Amino acid sequence: MNKRIYYATVFIEFVPDSQLNQYQNIISLNGLSNAQIGQLLQAFINDSTKNLFFNEKDFNLIVDCFQLFCKYIESAGGFIENNGKWLCIHRLNRWDLPKGKLEKGETTEQAAIRECEEECGISDLQIRKPLASTWHIYNYKKGFALKQTFWFSMLSTFNGVLKPQLEEDILEAVWFSKAELEQKVLPATYFTIQQVIKEAWA
Numbered sequence: 001m002n003k004r005i006y007y008a009t010v011f012i013e014f015v016p017d018s019q020l021n022q023y024q025n026i027i028s029l030n031g032l033s034n035a036q037i038g039q040l041l042q043a044f045i046n047d048s049t050k051n052l053f054f055n056e057k058d059f060n061l062i063v064d065c066f067q068l069f070c071k072y073i074e075s076a077g078g079f080i081e082n083n084g085k086w087l088c089i090h091r092l093n094r095w096d097l098p099k100g101k102l103e104k105g106e107t108t109e110q111a112a113i114r115e116c117e118e119e120c121g122i123s124d125l126q127i128r129k130p131l132a133s134t135w136h137i138y139n140y141k142k143g144f145a146l147k148q149t150f151w152f153s154m155l156s157t158f159n160g161v162l163k164p165q166l167e168e169d170i171l172e173a174v175w176f177s178k179a180e181l182e183q184k185v186l187p188a189t190y191f192t193i194q195q196v197i198k199e200a201w202a
Contacts, residue, residue, distance in 0.1 A: 001195060001198075002015055002016065002019070002056070003059060004135070004191075004195075005062070005135040005146075006136040006190075007048060010048055010049065010051050011052075012052045012062065013051060013052070013054075014054055014056040014059045015053055015055060015056055016056045026053050026054065026055060027040075029054070037062070038065045038068040041066055042069060045137065066137070069144065070137060070146040071141075071143065072147075072148070073145050073146070073148075074101065074102045074108075074147075075101050075147055075148070075149040076099060076112035076115060076149065076150040077097050077100065077115055077116065078097065078098060078113070078115075078125070078153070078154040079097055079197060080116060080156050081128075081156070082155070082156045082158060082175065084177065086176055087122070087156075087174070087175055087176075088181070089119060089164060089173050090170065090171050090172040090174070092169055094190060095184070095185040095188050096189060096193060097151075097196060098115055098120050098173075099116075099119075099149055100118070108150040109152065112127070112152045112154075113127070119164070119170055119173070120162050120165070120170075121160075121162050121163025121164070122156060122173075123156075125156050125158075126156070127152045127154055128152070128153040129152070130150070130151070130152055131151040131152060131199050132151070132199055133148050134151065134192035135147070135148055135192075136149075136192055153200045162174075162175075
């Protein structure tokens with residue numbers, strides 16, 4: 001999947017050179033100032049009904065311009081496997097994966113393990129490999145935030161009782177088989193989480 005920045009049910013997609021001829025609506029940024037690009041992105045959020053498409057080479061420029069009016073936040077989390085089952089949490093009426101904001105001085109790996117431990121009451125975590133970051137925009141205080149979440153495929157030998165972090169609005173922490181994930185979780189989760197799971201299984 002091409003890199004995307006999600007907002008609600010729409011997204012900005014970044015298309016590599018090899019796929020440009022497959023799209024009719026690639027937006028060119030040639031000659032636009034950062035302020036003008038920022039206005040274009042602000043209009044995307046205000047409308048939130050149409051997807052936008054840019055050249056993959058413009059990704060860092062778009063992220064920089066979003067930061068003209070969005071607070072940038074870094075988060076980290078994990079997709080955890082244990083004996084052929086994977087861990088998901090249920091929060092705010094959606095299935096999700098454990099994740100949370102980086103604390104000062106933490107690496108992304110340290111934050112991912114800590115957040116998974118805190119949100120699920122799990123231990124014995126081992127990072128298997130990094131996965132691609134996901135990006136999304138959401139309402140934040142009186143404005144917007146742009147969040148980059150660093151994901152890791154993890155393994156665990158934990159065989160205790162999971163303890164969802166209720167103060168973080170997590171009502172359940174559940175192990176699912178692959179078939180259960182496909183049938184129950186993927187249709188009822190966020191686009192970014194679908195992306196993480198599908199990449200981990202690729």
